[in-house]
Amino acid sequence: MTAPERHVRPPQAPARVEDYRRTARRRLDRPVWDFIDGGAESERTVGANRRAFGRVTLRPRVLVDVSRCDTGTELLGARLDTPIGVAPTAYHRLVHPDGEVATARGAGAAGALFVVSIYASRTLEDIAAAAAGPLWIQLYWLRRRELLAELVGRAAAAGCRAVVLTVDAPRLGRRHRDARNGFALGPGIRAANLDAAVTAAAHLPAAGRSALAAHAAEAVDPSVTWSDLAWLRARSDLPLVLKGVLTAEDAAAAVRHGADAIIVSNHGGRQLDRASASLDALAEVVDAVAGACPVLLDGGVRGGTDTFAALALGASAVLLGRPVLWGLAADGAAGVAGVLDLATEELAHTMALAGRPDLASIDRSAVTLRAEAR
Ligand SMILES: Cc1cc2nc3c(=O)[nH]c(=O)nc-3n(C[C@H](O)[C@H](O)[C@H](O)COP(=O)(O)O)c2cc1C
Numbered sequence: 001m002t003a004p005e006r007h008v009r010p011p012q013a014p015a016r017v018e019d020y021r022r023t024a025r026r027r028l029d030r031p032v033w034d035f036i037d038g039g040a041e042s043e044r045t046v047g048a049n050r051r052a053f054g055r056v057t058l059r060p061r062v063l064v065d066v067s068r069c070d071t072g073t074e075l076l077g078a079r080l081d082t083p084i085g086v087a088p089t090a091y092h093r094l095v096h097p098d099g100e101v102a103t104a105r106g107a108g109a110a111g112a113l114f115v116v117s118i119y120a121s122r123t124l125e126d127i128a129a130a131a132a133g134p135l136w137i138q139l140y141w142l143r144r145r146e147l148l149a150e151l152v153g154r155a156a157a158a159g160c161r162a163v164v165l166t167v168d169a170p171r172l173g174r175r176h177r178d179a180r181n182g183f184a185l186g187p188g189i190r191a192a193n194l195d196a197a198v199t200a201a202a203h204l205p206a207a208g209r210s211a212l213a214a215h216a217a218e219a220v221d222p223s224v225t226w227s228d229l230a231w232l233r234a235r236s237d238l239p240l241v242l243k244g245v246l247t248a249e250d251a252a253a254a255v256r257h258g259a260d261a262i263i264v265s266n267h268g269g270r271q272l273d274r275a276s277a278s279l280d281a282l283a284e285v286v287d288a289v290a291g292a293c294p295v296l297l298d299g300g301v302r303g304g305t306d307t308f309a310a311l312a313l314g315a316s317a318v319l320l321g322r323p324v325l326w327g328l329a330a331d332g333a334a335g336v337a338g339v340l341d342l343a344t345e346e347l348a349h350t351m352a353l354a355g356r357p358d359l360a361s362i363d364r365s366a367v368t369l370r371a372e373a374r
């Protein structure tokens, strides 16, 4: 007698970016998961970033030749296979032993931009050696400015193509999960590109508070203003990108001060709670910039249709924060490439069904903004 035939399900490849989230959550210790997943205070802005995409509906055009859909683009002189890049996030070794070196490999495999955090847990030189795609370096304005000068010099020598200054974090947001967990860095994970003294406080656990917040209060200069940008400009020839702009007023100021690009961002809802959703702020920033420089967006982007919506509303590219860490935690470099490739494939698919075969054809007429999210 032969055994009845049974359908054996093959192991499931992730079908959506969110599938990596589940795997990462299973793999990571609770305090690390909370650090990644959490936001400031009520975490309303974390949710608002996602909900804003629910207000966008697409206006497809038909009988367009979509036999080839090209997701390629150029940003500050660099060719990219995809407008979906990696947002700067701190301490990748929290989720994978190879840290940012694996992230660089994954981003390179996907032909994507990788913005390396000032708090990278691998050296810039090791990251650059592993990178096949463009790198930008992100800075916070440290009180010890000489470290910034040194870092931008090293970044240029390592081949970074832009400096990103994050401007929405004069102090760290109140992240209740991290405070509750007394979150602190273990001894094996450190900011590999900074003098150890600068981040010493990030390693000192204390009940009821985040050691990272304590570190930021000590190390980050909250007095920096627009006029200080000239100091940074004088120390680097690299294009200067401002990350964390949410208003037309600041977008206009950024252009006046010669920003080479702007990233519309509320830091993934981790800084000012109740700040506008990134997607909601995009149109006013794009209007104020009026083509003077590229505008990027991060916050809540989880796939190809989200990306399509942001591009239609005027973004030149989008960055993924948490999803890249999910991919890295789940499967190292392959997981990072998996997340970026999946989102890029979804984008190409949306472009085909919406009748927009290249990024230039994804314009404002491709979307309608509804009052209510669906
Ligand atoms: C764990 C974590 C660490 C982060 N570290 C940094 C950082 O070092 N520098 C920075 O400018 N932004 C940092 N961010 C913010 C991201 O660059 C980005 O703005 C945000 O994650 C985008 O939202 P998303 O996570 O919904 O994609 C961090 C975000 C997360 C989740």
Ligand SMILES: CCCCC(=O)C(=O)O
Pocket (backbone or CB within 6 Å): 090, 119, 169, 172, 212, 213, 215, 216, 267, 270
């Ligand atoms: C002091 C580390 C800050 C990293 C960061 O920007 C974040 O967690 O959002």
